[in-house]
Amino acid sequence: MKIDEVKEKGSKYLFQNYGRIDLCFDHGEGMYLYDLDGRKYLDLVAGIAVNSIGYSHPKWVNAIQKKASELVHVSNLYQVKEQADAAEAIASITPKGLDHTLFVNSGAEANEGSMKVAVRYTGKRKILSALNSFHGRTAGALGATGQTKYQDTFQTLISDCFDYFDYDSFESVKSMVDKDTAAVIVEPIQGEGGVRTASAEFFKTVRDVCTDRGALMIVDEVQTGMGRTGRWLGIDNFNVIPDIISLAKALGGGVPVGAVVTTDEISSVMTPGTHGTTFGGTPLVCTAVSATIDVMKEEDLVQNSHDVGKYLKDRVSKIDSDEIVDVRGYGLMIGIEMRSKASDFQKYCRDNGILINVCHGNTVRLIPPLIMKTSDADIFVETLDRFLN
Numbered sequence: 566m567k568i569d570e571v572k573e574k575g576s577k578y579l580f581q582n583y584g585r586i587d588l589c590f591d592h593g594e595g596m597y598l599y600d601l602d603g604r605k606y607l608d609l610v611a612g613i614a615v616n617s618i619g620y621s622h623p624k625w626v627n628a629i630q631k632k633a634s635e636l637v638h639v640s641n642l643y644q645v646k647e648q649a650d651a652a653e654a655i656a657s658i659t660p661k662g663l664d665h666t667l668f669v670n671s672g673a674e675a676n677e678g679s680m681k682v683a684v685r686y687t688g689k690r691k692i693l694s695a696l697n698s699f700h701g702r703t704a705g706a707l708g709a710t711g712q713t714k715y716q717d718t719f720q721t722l723i724s725d726c727f728d729y730f731d732y733d734s735f736e737s738v739k740s741m742v743d744k745d746t747a748a749v750i751v752e753p754i755q756g757e758g759g760v761r762t763a764s765a766e767f768f769k770t771v772r773d774v775c776t777d778r779g780a781l782m783i784v785d786e787v788q789t790g791m792g793r794t795g796r797w798l799g800i801d802n803f804n805v806i807p808d809i810i811s812l813a814k815a816l817g818g819g820v821p822v823g824a825v826v827t828t829d830e831i832s833s834v835m836t837p838g839t840h841g842t843t844f845g846g847t848p849l850v851c852t853a854v855s856a857t858i859d860v861m862k863e864e865d866l867v868q869n870s871h872d873v874g875k876y877l878k879d880r881v882s883k884i885d886s887d888e889i890v891d892v893r894g895y896g897l898m899i900g901i902e903m904r905s906k907a908s909d910f911q912k913y914c915r916d917n918g919i920l921i922n923v924c925h926g927n928t929v930r931l932i933p934p935l936i937m938k939t940s941d942a943d944i945f946v947e948t949l950d951r952f953l954n
C-alpha cells in the first residue's frame with residue numbers, strides 16, 4: 566500500500582482529530598523507523614516518549630509473542646499472575662513504601678485513578694494542578710489540565726473541584742492548598758507544556774504543604790517516568806517522595822498500559838467496587854511491563870538516559886546561534902526553545918531522515934528511545950548545526 570491510499574482510506578473512515586504528518590511506517594528496529602517505501606528515520610520522538618527500549622527489542626517481542634499465544638485477556642474477575650509480577654517489578658523502581666499498583670490503560674486513566682484514590686482517602690473535594698500542565702483528555706484529567714485550549718468546548722464536562730496554581734511558584738501553591746484540598750497533582754517536568762522544569766524548592770514546598778494540610782501529593786509521571794529523565798522517576802531528580810504516582814507511556818514498552826502506584830495504606834481505601842476497568846492489567850500488557858523493566862535494568866537504560874541526555878544537552882547548549890533561546894530538561898527529555906524556526910527545523914530533519922517533535926509553539930522536544938547512543942546524538946547535533954548555518 567502507498568501512503569496516498571492510506572490517507573484516502575483514513576479520510577473516508579477515520580475521525581480527523583489529529584493533524585498527522587505525511588509519513589506512514591511499516592516497521593521499526595532499535596532507534597530507527599522504516600516507512601512504506603523502505604526509507605529509514607532516526608527516531609527522536611519514540612511514539613511520544615513511549616518506545617523507551619527501542620523498536621522490536623527481541624526480549625520484549627519474544628515475551629509478548631509467547632504470552633499472546635497463551636492468554637491475552639481474562640478480566641479482573643480472576644487472579645492474574647502477570648499483574649502481580651508486573652506490580653512487583655514496579656515496586657522495585659519506585660520509592661520505598663510506594664509498592665501497591667492499580668493497572669489501567671492510559672495516562673489519562675492513570676490520573677483519573679490517582680485523583681479518585683486521593684478524594685476517597687482524604688474525604689475532601691478540591692484538586693489543584695498547575696497552569697500550563699497536561700494531564701490527559703478524559704473529563705477528570707481534562708479538568709486537571711491547566712490549559713484552556715484543551716478545555717474550551719468541553720466546559721460542561723469539567724467539575725468545579727479543579728483550580729490552578731502557577732507552576733514553579735511556591736507562593737502560589739502555598740496560598741491555594743487549604744483544608745478542602747484532596748490533592749495537588751503536578752508534573753516533574755511539564756512535557757506538553759514545552760519541557761518546562763521547576764525548582765527542587767518548589768517540589769519540596771508542594772510536599773510540605775500537602776503534608777501540613779492533609780492533602781495528597783500526586784506526581785504525574787506519565788511522560789517523565791520510567792527512566793526518561795535519567796532517574797527512574799522524574800520526581801527523583803528533586804529528592805521528593807509523593808503519595809501517589811501516575812505512570813503510562815513507556816511503562817509497557819509500547820503496549821497501552823497505565824498505572825496508579827501508592828502505599829499499602831492509601832491503596833486500602835479502594836475496596837472492591839470502588840474503581841475498575843475491564844482491560845486494566847491484562848496478562849499480555851503486564852508481560853510487556855515486566856519485560857520492559859527487565860530490559861531497562863539489564864541494559865542500564867536509566868543511566869544511559871542520564872549520560873547520553875547530558876552529552877546531547879551539553880552539545881546543543883554550546884551551539885552559538887540567536888535562533889536558540891533556551892535548552893532545558895533532564896536525561897533524554899530535552900526541550901530546545903527556538904526563536905521562530907522550530908517547524909522549519911522539524912521539516913529539515915524529516916528531509917534528512919530524522920524525526921523530532923515540536924510542542925508548545927516553538928520548542929523542539931527530544932524524547933528518543935533510551936537506548937540512544939552518543940553517535941545518534943552527534944547525528945542530531947550535526948543536522949541542527951547545518952540547519953542553523
Ligand SMILES: Cc1ncc(COP(=O)(O)O)c(C=O)c1O
Pocket residue numbers: 671672673674676699700701702752756757785786787788789813814
Ligand atoms: C504528563 C502527561 N499526563 C497525561 C498524559 C495523557 O496520557 P494518555 O495520552 O496516555 O492518556 C500525557 C500525554 O501526553 C502526559 O504527557
